Amino acid sequence: MAELRINSQAFFHNLKLLANHVGSKEKVAVVLKDNAYGHGLLEMALLCKEAGIASAFVKNEAEAIRIAPYFESVTALYGDVESKSPANVWVALHSLEQIRRIPKGRSVELKVDTGMNRNGIMEEELFVALEAIRAQGLILCGVMAHNGYGDELGSEFFSQQRRFEGVRARVEEYAREHGLPRPRFHALSSSGALRSRNIQDDLVRFGIAIYGYLCAHPLVVSEIGLRPVLSLWARRITTKSLPKGARIGYGGKSELEEEAKKVSTYDVGYGDGFYRLNEHHKLLTAQGERILPRVSMDCLSVVGEREEVCLMEDASELARLFDTIPYEVLTRFSPFLKRVVI
Incomplete structure (x- = not known):
């Protein structure tokens, strides 16, 4: 979950x-x-x-x-x-x-x-x-x-x-x-x-x-060492071994360029408040694996087969990708997503 x-x-x-x-x-x-x-x-x-x-x-x-x-x-x-x-x-x-x-x-x-x-x-x-x-x-x-x-x-x-x-x-x-x-x-x-x-x-x-964030001009407030508090984790739904040329997801906008890639789906989508990455976006998990477009409502695909992946550990990266601010990235998350204090 x-x-x-x-x-x-x-x-x-x-x-x-x-x-x-x-x-x-x-x-x-x-x-x-x-x-x-x-x-x-x-x-x-x-x-x-x-x-x-x-x-x-x-x-x-x-x-x-x-x-x-x-x-x-x-x-x-x-x-x-x-x-x-x-x-x-x-x-x-x-x-x-x-x-x-x-x-x-x-x-x-x-x-x-x-x-x-x-x-x-x-x-x-x-x-x-x-x-x-x-x-x-x-x-x-x-x-x-x-x-x-x-x-x-x-x-x-x-x-x-x-x-x-x-x-x-x-x-x-x-x-x-x-x-x-x-x-x-x-x-x-x-x-x-x-x-x-x-x-x-x-x-x-x-x-x-x-x-853990500041959105001020760097000449106004210098970095003081704040740490992001929230990270987003997803669990694996299924894994497939796909051949070169396989097309993935709605519209087939992701096409594998190499043979025998393991591709897994995970239980987070834009219905959970994650952004709808499409073919114009490139984003990696915190472990360095590519999130494949397009993100669906309830799931997304990643090149790899980990049991769980960290999709976001710093909202600033998503904010830059979608030309917004960490406030919006953070407040989008569904109240139905489980929150776990560690």
Whole structure:
């Protein structure tokens, strides 16, 4: 049976590197949205608990409820939460309308748009939003932004950070004036944090970096020794001895150029989230054997006869082949693929 193997030691190694960079493990928050970037929500939550991580961020309430027992707080980045959700499930607020929908007494984090022009309230709405949160009887636990320029060269990264510093100052003043606890502040993701040397935020939301990747321009963030956590393994279905000229798979796009080759099929295809390699792609297994096009929905062919093959141990190679990023490669994997922590 095909499986995704989750390397726990690589994960702990990455966490240690990131904690050392930001100054302490207490400042590390993990982003486990979208099934933990394809790695498995529960599997990664349990590893985070073992590592002593207190805060997590997920896509929605459904994901948050599943892992709430393992963290002090889990923030749902999108959607609302119901009054019956566990108290440590927090919700990110993106608009004045959403504030009015959240049940009284819920813990919330206010998202402020500092220039990405995507989600969050506008800076000029900040006072109105703070007043609405207080009037609604919500508990403001955090104020957040998302600096969308952490991967890029140029000055926009720094201007967004300055804007968030202004937001922080205004919120802190509001909290003092109204006798409210100071909320936590955070705006940096993986690349943004790793390019920064003096991080003022209370925590950093580490996503792709905990899984072993960075997608930043090399002049922005240098390699720090992160290790990929996930690898994809497939089991052999059958093996055939095929003559020279034998054509394999849909359309016969793979044709053997040598005599008496052993060709095996394995139980992974594009239905599992692996890419549909065709005659224009060339990809080898981790053991160096060629994956033959075309990849089918539920299986693929490899020159060789191993009982199992590693189809991917570094998502960067597939990302380059399909002109995308490791995020997409990882999050494509089907939730029905077995995840095994090693």
